[in-house]
Amino acid sequence: MAHFPTNDIMTLVGPAPRFDLAESFGPDLHLHDVLGPDDIPLGYGSTAGDPGLRAIIAERNGVAPDNVVVTMGGMHALFLVAFILCDPGDEAITTAPVFPLARAALETVGAEIRTVRLNFDHRYQPDPADIRAALSVRTKLVSLASPQNPSGSAIPPETVRAILDAMREVCPDAYLLADETYREAVYGDDPAAPSLVDLGPKVVSVASLSKCHGAPGLRIGWAITRDPVLRQQLILGKFSTVISCSAVDEALACRVLRHSHRSRHDHFAACLASTAAWIRQNADRVEWVRPDAGAICCVRLHSDRFDDAAVSRFYDELASHGIRVANGTWFGDEARVFRLGFGLLPLQDLEAALAGVSAALDKESMA
Structure with a gap:
């Protein structure tokens, strides 16, 4: 077992x-904040996700709608990525400290985890040299978060580029998973940083409605990838686990994302x-x-x-x-x-x- x-x-x-x-x-949103008069059909939705919702997510991340797969929360996306990319015994790299459920997804699929320690005194920034030292030909996934949980510290794009360069040399088939759940949770007039998914075809971005948008009760998350093979596997993985998301959740998610933040x-x-x-x-x-x-x-x-x-x-x-x-x-x-x-x-x-x-x-x- x-x-x-x-x-x-x-x-x-x-x-x-x-x-x-x-x-x-x-603070959580309430149903009256987003409920509208439209009728919502209660049939099965699209496994990839409602087209309108995918279009909204795509626009906010600077990608095409076909790059987006809607999932049942961000954890579903994290698990599917780990399950698809890591066979038992494959190596995955993550950090410490880290959101424990992100690590648990890797442990659950049987990946051998190499942990890179992050340091309070260096603002929990990963050193590309430390990531490179942890890479091997068996590495299939490097899992990072930006901004990070628990610190809220974002990883600069130049650091991510250096990590991707090292991955291309040591383990060119590996993917970099960027958990960007907090990317849009900015302060006042601060602009949201661009999604890291733009840095290369091996970058997969994951996020959800839970942290930034005040709607963890709508179990909606997403994975973004420009790799058509991985996208197809994500759709098949979703179909094989939950078939589709709730039509009600997806309809309300559209309203949440259109809502002024x-x-x-x-x-x-x-x-x-x-x-x-x-x-x-x-x-x-x-x-x-x-x-x-x-x-x-x-x-x-x-x-x-x-x-x-x-x-x-x-x-x-x-x-x-x-x-x-x-x-x-x-x-x-x-x-x-x-x-x-x-x-x-x-x-x-x-x-x-x-x-x-x-x-x-x-x-x-x-x-």
Whole structure:
């Protein structure tokens, strides 16, 4: 019997704390925000995805609609890519820290995983030389995220180009998977970075409605590839697992993506500014990696103020205040680092929650 790996992030689906700073998305949309008067047929949809929805996704990513395959959430896309490209024993490269379910998709299909460590002090940026050292002729997939989860740090295109150059030399049949779930979760007037799928035919982009767009309850994601053979396998894989997505979900997804995101981007900007101010106020005890996009960032407790015991007590003290953050160990990082989700709560509640985090810092700091 195959076994899916366990991970601590499953606590997110348990009882909610008063202030949830562990979540990685912004406020949820409600049905009345997108519901329209049109009648929606409840038959089977197209396995590749509704043509109108694929056209909208394609336009936002600078590709043709035929390059898009709609999936049942981003995890479905991650799993299909791993299942198609990695036979048991094939090598796949990913990073640590990383969103645990992205790694789980590789583990579940039996890939041998080579892990490249990313460093807080280098803003969690992958070094192309480290990726190259991990490549071999058996490498079939390099799985990265930009912006990353848990840090919100984006990978510059020149870094991705250097990685692709190394892959062409060492493992020319391998693909680079770019999880771009947070790409459009920008702050205020900031423009969204172009999709990395434009950097070459071996780049596959995956994203969903969940993090940027406030609609995780609509189980809609997508994979984008310019490789017609891989696209056909993605369609066959989807047909063999779920046949098609819900017609209702796809119709509502079209409305979500046509919906103006300006108020959401303004909310993220205000919450980011509040978080930055809190970091400055507590700079003697914490530091952070300022995110490039997304509703998340990584915060680190200073080692000269928090030993291992104090770190553990800090998390316990947060829980006593009804506050939850995402322990760095969930993602393969050290416990001294935690992911702070600043985008979910209303600004007033975020500031109250950060005050509670300050109180926990006051109590548990060694100095």
